Amino acid sequence: MDINRERLMNDLKDLGAIGYIEGEGASRMAYSQAFFQGRDLVKARMEAAGLSTAIDAVGNLTGLLPSATGKSKKKIAIGSHIDTVPKGGIYDGALGVLAAIEVIRVLRENGYANDHPIEVIAFNEEEGNVIGGTFGSKAFAGAPLEGSMIQPMGRQNISEADFASCKRPAEDYLAYLEYHIEQGGILEASQKTIGIVQGIFGILRYRARVTGMANHAGSTPMSLRDDALEKTCCVITDLMDRVRASGDTMVCTVGTMALQPGAVNVIPGQTEFIIELRDKTMPGMYQVIEELCAQWEEKGLSLEPYITQPETLCDSQLCALAQETAQALKLPYMKMYSGAGHDLINASFLMPALLLFIPSRSGISHHMDEYSSPEDIRAGAHVLLELLKKIDKGRFKHED
Numbered sequence: 478m479d480i481n482r483e484r485l486m487n488d489l490k491d492l493g494a495i496g497y498i499e500g501e502g503a504s505r506m507a508y509s510q511a512f513f514q515g516r517d518l519v520k521a522r523m524e525a526a527g528l529s530t531a532i533d534a535v536g537n538l539t540g541l542l543p544s545a546t547g548k549s550k551k552k553i554a555i556g557s558h559i560d561t562v563p564k565g566g567i568y569d570g571a572l573g574v575l576a577a578i579e580v581i582r583v584l585r586e587n588g589y590a591n592d593h594p595i596e597v598i599a600f601n602e603e604e605g606n607v608i609g610g611t612f613g614s615k616a617f618a619g620a621p622l623e624g625s626m627i628q629p630m631g632r633q634n635i636s637e638a639d640f641a642s643c644k645r646p647a648e649d650y651l652a653y654l655e656y657h658i659e660q661g662g663i664l665e666a667s668q669k670t671i672g673i674v675q676g677i678f679g680i681l682r683y684r685a686r687v688t689g690m691a692n693h694a695g696s697t698p699m700s701l702r703d704d705a706l707e708k709t710c711c712v713i714t715d716l717m718d719r720v721r722a723s724g725d726t727m728v729c730t731v732g733t734m735a736l737q738p739g740a741v742n743v744i745p746g747q748t749e750f751i752i753e754l755r756d757k758t759m760p761g762m763y764q765v766i767e768e769l770c771a772q773w774e775e776k777g778l779s780l781e782p783y784i785t786q787p788e789t790l791c792d793s794q795l796c797a798l799a800q801e802t803a804q805a806l807k808l809p810y811m812k813m814y815s816g817a818g819h820d821l822i823n824a825s826f827l828m829p830a831l832l833l834f835i836p837s838r839s840g841i842s843h844h845m846d847e848y849s850s851p852e853d854i855r856a857g858a859h860v861l862l863e864l865l866k867k868i869d870k871g872r873f874k875h876e877d
């Protein structure tokens with residue numbers, strides 16, 4: 478059994494053409510006309526593959542292949558998303574959904590008798606440009622509704638009851654598999670075809686403020702200044718040094734800053750900026766922040782946490798099975814972490830989950846130059862196919 482590479486590539490091109498503008502990329506933001514057109518295409522391909530389809534109240538599309546042998550009621554879910562960022566690429570999300578459909582086609586063509594029902598999921602609004610990041614899978618997993626989502630939900634005629642109605646029961650599911658492009662350059666640089674993702678980085682964000690003293694830019698000598706921006710530069714340099722010293726996985730970004738009062742002839746009296754940290758576990762990040770505060774608090778730094786998103790761990794048994802699968806297929810693979818968030822974060826609240834990556838050329842994503850080679854695409858789908866069969870035939874035991 479193997480993936481039909483041309484058929485999968487054609488699906489990617491067909492979906493990718495919807496909302497695509499030459500020189501710009503693909504724009505299929507959730508709830509847009511192009512999104513609905515794309516979802517219609519995916520739904521039709523699901524049905525042609527023999528799946529019975531359904532769409533829930535937030536717009537997640539599912540396609541179900543019932544168990545052929547009737548041996549189990551627990552579904553194996555394979556999914557990703559089919560919305561895009563504005564002017565995005567054609568692989569992000571779409572790959573995981575279309576490869577899942579291709580896997581079903583291959584299983585059926587080969588007369589495979591599945592013990593478990595298999596559900597292909599095309600999540601909606603993963604990108605978060607319309608309502609909020611991973612909105613569709615949040616509803617699917619029954620994650621708490623975030624206040625910032627309510628107004629934009631209203632604009633799409635989605636009520637809180639609609640959101641709640643999408644929650645699936647955990648006991649219906651055995652495992653979730655997501656196949657996605659890496660969106661970074663680690664696999665390419667390491668010359669590996671398959672990334673077996675051990676987990677998704679946790680995120681900490683703080684609103685930071687450094688206070689100094691605003692004063693006249695001409696009449697205040699350097700020795701009498703308390704320049705908030707100058708101090709901020711030292712704070713950020715110190716922060717980055719601490720992050721680099723902490724190991725090679727933690728990343729840190731200061732991507733926005735505002736100065737008060739913000740005039741060319743006034744020494745900055747205050748800076749406000751956001752510190753974002755990501756790492757595979759949380760304690761190292763908390764330690765960096767603690768040390769930073771100890772060093773700078775008395776000199777005017779204050780921090781207020783506003784986003785704490787714990788790391789997500791992929792299921793270790795599924796990771797081991799994926800490793801075994803890649804080895805058997807003689808594909809170069811590596812274990813890695815994902816710095817980007819995915820629908821898997823929510824799916825993993827419901828069931829054990831695994832994320833598989835293939836290389837993104839030059840690490841580019843969310844851009845029309847996003848590209849993964851047809852051979853890598855086939856290889857990843859092949860791993861998905863063989864892994865699914867292992868799980869289906871009892872190689873994965875779900876301990877409740």
Ligand SMILES: [Zn+2]
Nearest residue numbers: 558569570603
């Ligand atoms: Zn994605």
